[in-house]
Amino acid sequence: MGRLIIVSNRVPSPRERTQPAGGLAVGLRDAVRGGSSMWFGWSGNQAEGDGDPEPSIDTVEGVTYATIDLTESQHEGFYQNFSNGILWPLFHYRVGLMNYSRRDWQTYLEVNALFARTLVPLLKPDDVIWVHDYHLFPLGQALRDLGVTTRIGFFLHIPVPPWSLVRSLPGAELLLEDLQAYDLIGVQTDEDADNLNQSFRVNGLTERARAFPIGIDPHEFRAQAETGADSGEAERLHASLRGAALVLGVDRLDYSKGLPERFRGYEALIARYPEHRGKVTFLQVAPVSRGDVEEYRVLRRQLDELTGRINGAYAEFDWTPIRYITRPIARDILAGFYRMADVALITPLRDGMNLVAKEYIAAQDAESPGVLVLSHFAGAAPELDEAVLVNPYDADEIADALHQALTMGLDERKARWSKLDAEVRRTTAGSWARDFLLALDEAPRAPPTPAA
């Protein structure tokens, strides 16, 4: 067996205790454990000179971490502008937020070529390469152009819209052609696979997409939640609620997560069901993400305003309807909060999967589990269909779902939760990686690259 080479834009620093919020790092950390593997990507640091950077290499607990620095203009064009300002909104069905520029597209291609040039000297002939996410669509082709013939798989963590939307990206056909260099393309749901295969088909390309829904490590998360629920922080949170029910939201501060719509849904609950006033508290944890992209700054201002307005209108001198935190919270404490929460309110407008939904289920106490209110548009919804599913655009539907969740009897909570828990245990981070890599091993090989 050759090594497993994971490539992603950001490589989490193995020596840092606090890991950044974000689903990709969480899923992959579990995948690289055990076996011989290398994780390659951007260090998060700024390069000084203009020449190709030297990778820095660090081996921790059997995993080799090889990272390169990027210059400020590479980071801006490749990561901030093209990946997060163009591809992210487009793939989340938000074409109107896409800020297209040819120059950024060029930088995106150049950085992918740079990743390929610096990775190739580190490769061995029987390595298996697994590339992750939209930052690196063209990497497989760039590696093939440099003569790499081993298996290369790709996994896309975000949703895939139909071709009628994808085609709004100038040059979308070129990206699809580049994707043909991968032997297998994994996406989160059947809908995503159908959409991507449709894009391949209408462009006369081979259908290579298959659904591999990502999971978590439920045993580890449950243990963290049990420890976290006994922490001083959980005790303080509990005491501060003074008997009120806890509704919890946890998301990176991102416009795909439906936060303003969610706040309005919660407002509709306390407006239309006055019996919950003073009896419920909504805690939203939303660590700031991509704060240097304009749309994210706009969203933050909007949420600041909404929170202030709703609290101003409904608070009592001894009750605050919404508690809103934009700093990250340590993972084990957060897990404890999940366990304490009576309801998790997870209402993205679009989401590749949404690991928070799975973590919430894993964290529950089987004797008195909480209720998951989940958007139809999360990739997790087809698997977690025993949740109370909502259309996140309808504030009144969110309010009704919250009321249903807050008043649900123990028997129904247990019945729903045990089915959800079985789903969360069925596809874990480990089984996801194994299933993908097995399928990659068996996939028909991508056709050889035509001579340049």
Ligand code: GDG
């Ligand atoms: C992308 C796709 C897909 C959140 N706040 C804090 C914190 N988190 C952790 C959560 C969870 C992770 O970050 C978020 O994962 P999600 O899956 O919910 O969302 P994205 O970051 O958008 O991830 C997504 C995922 O990739 C995997 O394929 O599911 O659809 O968008 O683990 O717990 N962690 C800590 N403090 C926080 O305040 N420590």
